Amino acid sequence: MSVAQTIPLEQASAGMVLAADLCDGGKVLLPAGATLSEASLTSLRRRGIETLAVLGEEAAEDAVVVEAERARRYARLTRLFRASAEQGATGQLLARLQLYRSNG
Amino acid sequence: MAIPTEEVIKRIHDLPSLSAVVVELMQTMEQEDVDVGALAGKIALDQSLAAKTLRLANSSFYGMPSKVTSIQQAISVLGFHSIRTLVTACSITGSFPPGGSASFNFQGFWRHSVGTAICAKLLARHLKLNADTAFTAGLLHDIGALVLATRFTAQYEEMLGYRMQHDCYLIDAERAVLGLDHAAVGSALAGWWKFPKAMQDAVAEHHLETHGASRSLGLVVHAANILAHGLDLSDIEDDLVPPLGEAAWAALALDQAASLALFREAEASFTEMCQILVN
Numbered sequence: 001m002s003v004a005q006t007i008p009l010e011q012a013s014a015g016m017v018l019a020a021d022l023c024d025g026g027k028v029l030l031p032a033g034a035t036l037s038e039a040s041l042t043s044l045r046r047r048g049i050e051t052l053a054v055l056g057e058e059a060a061e062d063a064v065v066v067e068a069e070r071a072r073r074y075a076r077l078t079r080l081f082r083a084s085a086e087q088g089a090t091g092q093l094l095a096r097l098q099l100y101r102s103n104g
Numbered sequence: 105m106a107i108p109t110e111e112v113i114k115r116i117h118d119l120p121s122l123s124a125v126v127v128e129l130m131q132t133m134e135q136e137d138v139d140v141g142a143l144a145g146k147i148a149l150d151q152s153l154a155a156k157t158l159r160l161a162n163s164s165f166y167g168m169p170s171k172v173t174s175i176q177q178a179i180s181v182l183g184f185h186s187i188r189t190l191v192t193a194c195s196i197t198g199s200f201p202p203g204g205s206a207s208f209n210f211q212g213f214w215r216h217s218v219g220t221a222i223c224a225k226l227l228a229r230h231l232k233l234n235a236d237t238a239f240t241a242g243l244l245h246d247i248g249a250l251v252l253a254t255r256f257t258a259q260y261e262e263m264l265g266y267r268m269q270h271d272c273y274l275i276d277a278e279r280a281v282l283g284l285d286h287a288a289v290g291s292a293l294a295g296w297w298k299f300p301k302a303m304q305d306a307v308a309e310h311h312l313e314t315h316g317a318s319r320s321l322g323l324v325v326h327a328a329n330i331l332a333h334g335l336d337l338s339d340i341e342d343d344l345v346p347p348l349g350e351a352a353w354a355a356l357a358l359d360q361a362a363s364l365a366l367f368r369e370a371e372a373s374f375t376e377m378c379q380i381l382v383n
Contacts, residue, residue: 076336080345083273089353090330090345096363097334103364 003056009049014038019053074101105259106283107252115255116293119199125150126195127298129188133237134300140184147191148175156194157187160380189236190380193221193243197381204253205261212340213250214382217243219337222370222377224328227356230366231319241306241321242328243381244299248290248307249274252282273346275311287311313349323352335367337374 004019014037022030024047030040036054044052077097084090125146132138147153154175161172161182172178179187197217202210224242228235253260259282267277278285291308299307306325309315315323326349332338333345358366 073336077334080334080336080343082271083344084347087347089348089350092353093330093334093348094345096358096360097367099360100364100367 003058003062004053005056006051006053008051009041009044012036012041012044012052012054014041016054019055022049022052024049070101074098077101105262105281107256107259109284112251112256112284112289113292116251116289116296118255119251119293119296122195122199122297123150125153126192129192130240130299130303133188133240134234134302138184140179143188144175144179144184147187152198153191153194156380157191160186160190163376163380185236189239192240193381196244196247200250200254204250205257205264207261207264208253208257209338209340210253211382212338213246213253215378216332216338216340216343217246218378218381219332219335219370219374220245220325220328222373223331223335223366224324226366226369227324227328227331228321230356230358230362231324233319233321233324237300237303237321238324238328241303241325242332244290244294244303245307245310245325245329246286246290247293248286248288251289251293252278252286256282268342271342271344273344275346285311311346313347313352315349315352315355317351317355319355323349323355327352327356331366331370335370337370 016036018030018032018034018036020032021028022034022044029044029047029049030036034040077094078085081090081094085094125143128146129143132143147157157175157178158172160166161168161178166182166186168181172181175187197214204210221239221242224238225235228238252263263277263281266272266281267274270277275285275287287308287310291304294304294307302321306321309322310325310329312322312326315326330346330348333343336343
């Protein structure tokens with residue numbers, strides 16, 4: 001759940017992550033997911049870039065929340081299967097669910 | 105404190121009977137030639153069933169591009185089968201107003217029932233069995249627990265205490281404290297309410313670990329119950345996954361990709377189905 005927001009270049013700062021490819025004249029200057037640095041910001045200013053799409057802080061927080069929820073659900077499996085995890089078919093189902101929960 | 109079987113039968117007979125339309129809808133689930141027009145007319149005449157039907161037809165669950173405003177339209181776009189399944193489900197969930205013994209988790213009960221219904225529908229589809237019957241049987245598989253929790257509140261409370269103390273399966277606690285279990289009670293109610301025979305059997309045998317290798321409604325409901333527990337759909341903290349029959353698991357023959365897809369689909373439709381059926 002990434003929340004992208006478009007901001008003016010002057011509000012951009014080192015450490016922010018690009019939400020989409022940053023293009024100029026059809027050429028990709030920086031790919032989506034790239035982390036901005038002081039050097040890349042200077043370069044963008046020089047090229048006359050005015051706005052860029054970055055991942056909001058909310059998105060970063062969301063990712064933490066989503067990961068915590070995934071980990072909680074994975075851990076729940078041990079509790080739910082506490083009486084039957086060792087049994088053949090039930091154990092196999094548990095393994096499938098663990099695989100499912102480990103992939104978020 | 106054990107509950108005599110005759111006492112259970114007596115209480116079951118005291119329960120409000122299902123509407124004749126609902127019984128008729130359920131009995132036609134396994135039939136090939138059904139007078140859809142006549143049944144649709146009967147649904148349309150029932151205010152609450154009609155309202156629920158339109159709500160479902162317009163939910164994102166079915167993703168219809170335009171608003172559905174009549175029962176006829178709902179049937180033509182969603183199919184008579186979906187409508188019949190929903191109408192039956194709503195009538196049955198509505199037959200038990202919230203209540204029961206203090207420790208009974210009414211909301212959790214229905215969440216688990218809806219989760220089992222969805223898993224049963226998906227498993228039936230995987231085995232090429234009737235998905236409507238499977239959904240309904242899944243929804244009702246624990247109906248006996250509802251009878252016990254709402255009609256024998258003191259005994260049920262005692263049983264829940266025993267279960268918590270021993271952290272054992274609910275069915276074992278029921279047998280130890282009440283001298284009977286929710287599968288047997290549910291089956292008796294299913295008989296009284298004239299459910300189709302296959303559905304009565306599925307309710308009676310959902311905890312049976314010795315389901316054979318043949319594809320049957322009983323096998324589907326047995327596996328769906330366990331899957332719903334495993335997916336944590338009831339949201340009950342001390343829930344416990346019952347053992348899955350070896351032959352049942354083998355008969356399902358779910359490979360890795362199919363099972364992951366099934367888990368995903370079950371979770372995706374769960375929240376919406378709960379809002380529709382448990383309110």
